[in-house]
Amino acid sequence: MSKKSTLIVALWCVFALGLTQEETRDTKQHPELPKLVRMWAQKLGGELWHFGELVTRRTMVIESFKRTTVVKEDGEALLKEIHEKVSTMMEEKVKAVQRIMETAEQVAKEQKEEDIDFNFQFVNAKNLTNSAPNATMSDQEVHEEAPQELRFDDSFVSTDSRYEERYQAMVQPEEDMEGYQQDQEQPEEDSKGFDEADGEIE
Structure with missing residues (x-):
């Protein structure tokens, strides 16, 4: 039991000695370190300053303002x-x-016009004789007229299934949109506060 306690005490002493040496080493090690860091900072600052002058052409700008004249x-x-x-x-x-x-x-003057045959036939609207005479209908005759049946003419609508397949391929299904964030409308209070901040009172 005494050997064990002696060993533990020795280990503690070694550990404490190591800590004290570490503290003294941190304070005493590299006495030139502050001077070295200061030298690095000055060197880096000088290089950045010269690089800034090179990029911005500071001296050229100053000289150009010296050569200005007021007219x-x-x-x-x-x-x-x-x-x-x-x-x-x-x-x-x-x-x-x-x-x-x-x-x-x-x-336009140099363009050669082809010979035009003026003996062509045409219909003169002034000489039409088969037009219906002007007539007025009474209210009863108007009501007796059979109403026209309105129907949807889908003859021009394509029934080809290929177009439907292409359209469905372009449309993204709703289940694929679950991962996307949808825009939400701002509450009226926030929008009103924004307008008031801009100086606009609703």
């Missing part, structure tokens, strides 16, 4: 110059349209 402009002369430039542009556009028109007219 006094005459408002009337400036407006006159703008008017002349706009007038020149519009005149060029008008001339371009005129050239297009002249070209189209020249092409």
Whole structure:
């Protein structure tokens, strides 16, 4: 029993000694570490600064602002110059349209028309004699007229099953939509608060 207790005490002493050495080693180890970290920070900061100057061209921008000069402009002369430039542009556009028109007219004149036979037959609507005379119907005759039977004409609807199969293939079934999040309408209170925040009162 005494050997066991002695062994336990020895282990505890070794463990405590190790902890104390670890603490002293943390405080005393690498005395140059703060200086090394400071040097790394300064070096990295300097490289980033030079890289920023290279990318943003800071010195060139500063020099360009040093070379700027303020010039006094005459408002009337400036407006006159703008008017002349706009007038020149519009005149060029008008001339371009005129050239297009002249070209189209020249092409139309040079086009050879085929001989047209003017002895063709046509129906003159003024000389129609088989039209029904104007007539007015009484209310009784109107009611006696048989009402027309309205029916749906599905002759133009295709009954080919291939189109239905293609359509069903394009439509996604509802069971596949269960994993998707559906949009939900916002409650009226939230929307009202949003409008009030924007300054709009309902």
